[in-house]
Amino acid sequence: MVINFCPQCGQKAEESFKFCPACGFKLPKEEVVSHHQTSPDNVAPKVTETTLKQSPATRKTSTRKRAFEESAVSGAGTPEKLKIKPVTSPLSGHGQKKHAHTSRNQSVKVDSTPEKQEINELNSSLSSLDVSKRSMLEHTPTRRKSARNLSVAESALSVGSTPENKGKQDLASSPASLHGSKSKNSPKVRGVKSVKIELLPENEILTDTQSVKWRLAEFLSAWNTGMLYKAYKTSSAAEEQHYIAKLDAKDGRIFTEQNFFQRAAKKNIVDKWKKSHSCPLIGIPDCVGFGVHESYRFLIFSALGQNLQSVIDDDDDGKLPEKAIFHISYRIINTLEYIHENEYVHGDITAENIFVNRNDPSEVYLAGYYFAFRYCPCGKHVTYREGGRSPHEGTAEFISEDIHKGAAPSRRSDLESLGYCMLKWLCGSLPWSEQTNPNTIMEQKKRFKTNIAEFLGQSFKQRKFPDGLRKYLEYVMNLSYEEKPDYTVLRNTLSCALAKMGIFPDDPVHI
Known part of the structure; x- marks a missing residue:
């Protein structure tokens, strides 16, 4: 029964x-x-x-x-x-x-019942499982922190920073290092998915779309989705000229960078622009090859020189000389004008993406086109729409308010970012440099844009701020979303500041 x-x-x-x-x-x-x-x-x-x-x-x-x-x-x-x-x-x-x-008193009393005790025991067991899962996550390639459990990418970065490998920093100064040499206190780059990477052996052969073969030589650095190698053409006997091979997840943002170079930065297009605008140098990296190798997409670049962030990191105050800042910014504006006239914006201007050629200090390059965006396809400017894209994409410390809000970046976004970079290089920090919440950073930028004098006063504190920077920021912050900037006005603003220091825009850059 x-x-x-x-x-x-x-x-x-x-x-x-x-x-x-x-x-x-x-x-x-x-x-x-x-x-x-x-x-x-x-x-x-x-x-x-x-x-x-x-x-x-x-x-x-x-x-x-x-x-x-x-x-x-x-x-x-x-x-x-x-x-x-x-x-x-x-x-x-x-x-x-x-x-x-x-x-409520009855509910509290229930806590002492056997069934509630059992629920608490079950919750404790679930918490134990959660802890176990968190432990597993902390030991994934993107979350490991102990020396014994460093991921391949983090190990690669630590290799590049050791004293015996300090000389490799110049070699690692390439378009890939935007995720390979983050500055002190620099907020996280958003919009970059982390995946497990595996180093390729030296002497591995990459074959690009033109059937040119490239031999990987010295490993330089790595970041959360890819890695960087010194490379040589296999057809070159002397191997006197080296290149930089940048490998990243095949379906990652490197595909955006490749599209930019194929559409807007072919060597013949750049040369034609320089000739028509009587501009001897446009700081666009020379992409000499690209292709797919196993699970990676790769780009091959001519060596660019020294990464500007490495120079800043070597300074105890994290600053650059004023004359070097205006000189570099003048060259970057030339590059931005070229990019913008070819329907693209850069989208992530930082010191990690700027390079100075040691052999020819007059050469300043803007690299790292992971966040490049075609703002004006077929000559029609995109419409401003907040939330149309993922918000806060790029390096939160320097991106524009538009990008924070999820609107597509426009020409003023690049110029705004350059202004924040100039101020950071002059002062060593920005009012929001210690913030980690991107929404808080956005609100501070929004407030300061309406009062440039207060912005500069808080940044420089008791020191006098350069008038050239004030004029630059006032011009840029008053641009409308679709408005075409007057690059000549911006260049003249910086060249006047340089002239007061006895420097001509075409002089070599000294950092």
Whole structure:
């Protein structure tokens, strides 16, 4: 004969009973808690958290029920299987209204009941599982922090920073290092997905789309999705000229960079621009090859020189000389004009993406086109629309307010970012440099844009700020979203500042 138990008091009741003989509680068939006689080898029953969440009435258990449930949890003297069905409260319908006003004191009292204790035990077990999962996540390639468990990418970066490898910094100064040499206190670059990377062996051969073969030589650095190598053409016997091979996840942002170079930065297009604008140098990296190798997409660049961020990091104050800042910015404006006239914006101007050729200090390059955006396809400017893209993409410390809001970057975005960079290089920090919340950074930028004098005053504190920087920021912050900047005005602003220091724009850059 099947024996049932009353869910109200725990008293035994035969299957035919409609009411509990002990407390008179009505026994709905679908709410009966039953067990079956089994062999003496009893085991602890399964008790689920869902099952133990009963109505307020069932929580007011009697002493007899508590004893029964405690024995069920401990496994002593219980049957092999205890089936406790997750049921609808016996007080469903009209009964719910009756107990809807259960006081807070009653809820606190419930915490001491056996079923609540069991729930707490279950929650503790779940928490243990969560801790285990968190531990696993912390040991993924993008989250490991201990020296023994460093990921390949982090290990590569630490190799590049050791004293014996300090000389490699110049070699690593390439378009890839925008994720390979982050500055001190620099907010995280958003919009870059982390994946596990595996280093390729030296002497690995890459074949580009033109069937040119490139031999990987010295490993330089790595970041969260890719890596950087020194490379040579296999057809070159002397191997006097080296190149930089940048490899990244095949479907990652390197594909955006490749599209930019294919559409807007082919060597013949750049040369034609320089000739028509009487500009001897446009700081666009020379991409000499690209292709796919295994799970990576790769780009091959001519060596660019020294990464500007490495120069800043070597300075104790994290600053650059004023004359070098205006000189470099003058060259970057030339490059931005070229990019903008070819329907693109850069989208992530930082010191990590700017390079100065040591052999020819007049050469300043703007690299790292992971966030390049075609703002004016076929001559039609995109419409301003907040939330049309992922917000805060790029380096939060320097991106424009438009990018923070998820609007597509425009020409003023690049110029705004350059202005923040100039101020950071002059002062060593920005008012929001210590902030980690991108929304807080955005709000501060929004406030300061309406009061440039306050912005500069807070940044320079008691020091006098350069008038050239003030004029630059005032012009840029007053541009409308689709307005074409007057690059000549911007260049003249910086060239006048340089002239006061006895420097001509075409002079070599000294940093």
